Amino acid sequence: MTLEPTLLAEWIPLRVHAREDRFIVEWCHLGGERFTEPFFDDTIQRRLRYPFNWLFRHQTSLDELAELEAKSPGLAPTGLIFHMSRCGSTLLAQTLAALPRNVMLSEPAPVDTVLRARWGEATPTEEQRIAWLRAMVGVLGQKRHAPERHLFIKFDAWALLQWPLIERAFPGVPWLFLYRDPVEVMASHLRHSGAHMVPGVLEPALLGWSPEQLPGMPREEYGARVLASLCEAALGAWESRRGPARLVEYRELPAGIPSLYSELFGLELSGEELAVMREAMGRDAKNPVVPFEDDSAMKQRALTGPAREAVERWVRPLYARLEAARRETPGFGL
Amino acid sequence: MPREAFERFRALVLGEPELQGQLRDVRDPAAFLELVVRLGGERGCHFTSEEVRAVWQEARHAWYERWP
Numbered sequence: 001m002t003l004e005p006t007l008l009a010e011w012i013p014l015r016v017h018a019r020e021d022r023f024i025v026e027w028c029h030l031g032g033e034r035f036t037e038p039f040f041d042d043t044i045q046r047r048l049r050y051p052f053n054w055l056f057r058h059q060t061s062l063d064e065l066a067e068l069e070a071k072s073p074g075l076a077p078t079g080l081i082f083h084m085s086r087c088g089s090t091l092l093a094q095t096l097a098a099l100p101r102n103v104m105l106s107e108p109a110p111v112d113t114v115l116r117a118r119w120g121e122a123t124p125t126e127e128q129r130i131a132w133l134r135a136m137v138g139v140l141g142q143k144r145h146a147p148e149r150h151l152f153i154k155f156d157a158w159a160l161l162q163w164p165l166i167e168r169a170f171p172g173v174p175w176l177f178l179y180r181d182p183v184e185v186m187a188s189h190l191r192h193s194g195a196h197m198v199p200g201v202l203e204p205a206l207l208g209w210s211p212e213q214l215p216g217m218p219r220e221e222y223g224a225r226v227l228a229s230l231c232e233a234a235l236g237a238w239e240s241r242r243g244p245a246r247l248v249e250y251r252e253l254p255a256g257i258p259s260l261y262s263e264l265f266g267l268e269l270s271g272e273e274l275a276v277m278r279e280a281m282g283r284d285a286k287n288p289v290v291p292f293e294d295d296s297a298m299k300q301r302a303l304t305g306p307a308r309e310a311v312e313r314w315v316r317p318l319y320a321r322l323e324a325a326r327r328e329t330p331g332f333g334l
Numbered sequence: 335m336p337r338e339a340f341e342r343f344r345a346l347v348l349g350e351p352e353l354q355g356q357l358r359d360v361r362d363p364a365a366f367l368e369l370v371v372r373l374g375g376e377r378g379c380h381f382t383s384e385e386v387r388a389v390w391q392e393a394r395h396a397w398y399e400r401w402p
Contacts, residue, residue: 015397029358051366052358054393055386056347 008072008142011058013065014044016113016136023117025065025110027058034145036097038090038286040108062114066135074138075103075151079265080166080175082237084230085157085196086188087180088253090285091292093154095257098280099273100147105140106154115162116203126165133169150267158196158226160233161206172243174264177234179322180250182227182315186307187299189223197223224310231318238325247326254281254292336381340389343370343379 014028028047037043047053060068083089090106097104105111114132117124124132141151159166160177179185189197196202199222204211207229214222238247246264248256258274261267269277284290303311347353356373360366367383374381 029354031358048397050358050361051363051390052354052360054390054397055370056344056354056357058348 008068008139009144012140013110013136014047014057016062016110016117018117023062023113025060025062027060028053029056030144032144034097034100035104035106037106038094038288039106040140044109062132062135065139066131069135069138072142074141075143075148077137077141077153077170077173078102078150078267079152080170080173081152081154081178082160082175082234083154083157083178084180084182084185084227084234085194086185087178088250088285089154089178091253091281092178092257093152094283094285094288095254095277095280096152096261098276099269100145101149103141103143103148103151104154105137105152107156108136108140108153110136110140111153112156112159115159115165116206126168130165130169133165137169150265152265156196157194157230158202158206160230160237163233163237167237167242174244174246175237176246176248176260176264177238177322178248178250178253179231179234179319181296181300182224182231182311182319183303183308184250184296184299185227186223186311186315187303190303190307193223196226202226218306218310220307220310221314223307224314227311228314228318231315231322235318235321235325238322247322247329249323249326250296257281336385337389339374339379340381340385343374343377343381346377346379 010030010032011027012030013025015026016023017026018024028044029050029052030043030047033043033047035043037046081089081092093104093106096102097106111133114129114136117129117132137151137153141153143149155166199214199217199219204214207226217225234247238245244264246260248260252260257277258269261269280288282292284292347357353373357366357369360369367386370386371381371383
């Protein structure tokens with residue numbers, strides 16, 4: 001069915017799924033909500049508390065979605081956030097979401113689906129995927145409230161593996177890569193594993209591997225090599241950067257956040273906005289009712305045995321390269 | 335055909351923001367089902383709350399099977 005562009009103000013794509021030879025976009029009623037939860041999916045889950053949103057969803061093709069976006073373009077992205085997971089990216093997202101002038105899309109599933117779209121034997125061309133990616137971000141990033149002026153997208157950790165495509169979709173948009181001591185990242189995943197750390201969830205080709213490499217690979221090695229791939233992709237993006245970009249280490253947070261936003265994104269914060277942001281910084285980003293606690297020392301102690309060995313072997317050298325590159329850049333940093 | 339009746343009602347709702355407005359803020363499942371059945375009946379779309387509940391269950395099932 002064809003939607004009127006005016007409906008973009010109240011409905012959002014909540015998922016994209018393959019049906020026969022095309023992709024179907026399902027739209028959910030968003031109402032007047034802003035994306036203030038830690039993740040896009042949390043906002044969707046909140047909407048799904050209403051029975052209406054289970055039973056009444058618009059459906060379009062991805063091409064129709066692109067037509068709608070062309071008629072009513074979304075906010076131009078102000079900044080892109082990439083990360084190695086479990087390193088403070090949700091804190092960044094929450095500080096940006098705290099300001100009413102920002103639209104913060106935190107790991108939106110429809111963007112991930114478009115980036116990794118496949119159906120049967122056929123694969124969309126890169127041009128198609130770029131067009132769909134821009135359209136999806138534009139539709140999700142509509143200006144729905146008067147104060148909204150900036151759009152930020154925090155991608156899933158593995159999105160950076162497709163950096164060339166993202167760069168072509170959003171050329172010159174300032175971006176950052178956030179990372180952390182890999183021992184602490186791995187310790188967090190061992191407690192509660194992220195999807196990308198489970199063998200078989202990401203397509204091996206995305207990691208530059210053949211499917212034959214997977215069977216028999218110890219879980220610790222798999223996870224460490226995924227983290228290494230993310231860091232390597234970040235280094236590749238950094239070395240070939242053509243626009244404003246920053247490498248940010250977890251230890252720089254939260255104190256360095258205001259100057260980071262000002263220097264990289266041109267986001268000059270008023271005293272009132274700084275106070276709102278500081279309030280968000282003091283909370284646990286993924287569970288905002290709990291105060292933030294630095295758990296680095298605990299995580300350093302927690303990781304032992306094969307997992308620690310795998311991290312030291314596969315990820316440490318790339319972390320060291322990231323740190324060296326970060327220290328070479330003037331300005332921000334410890 | 336009750337399912338066909340519900341699909342006709344679904345199409346009506348998606349085309350009428352006023353009708354959406356009557357349904358979308360109802361949080362209580364029993365009250366919602368009762369309202370859907372009543373509003374459907376008023377528009378000549380006759381189905382039961384159990385039939386609507388089955389469509390809802392299908393949607394939940396599809397949602398939780400979605401990823402990756």
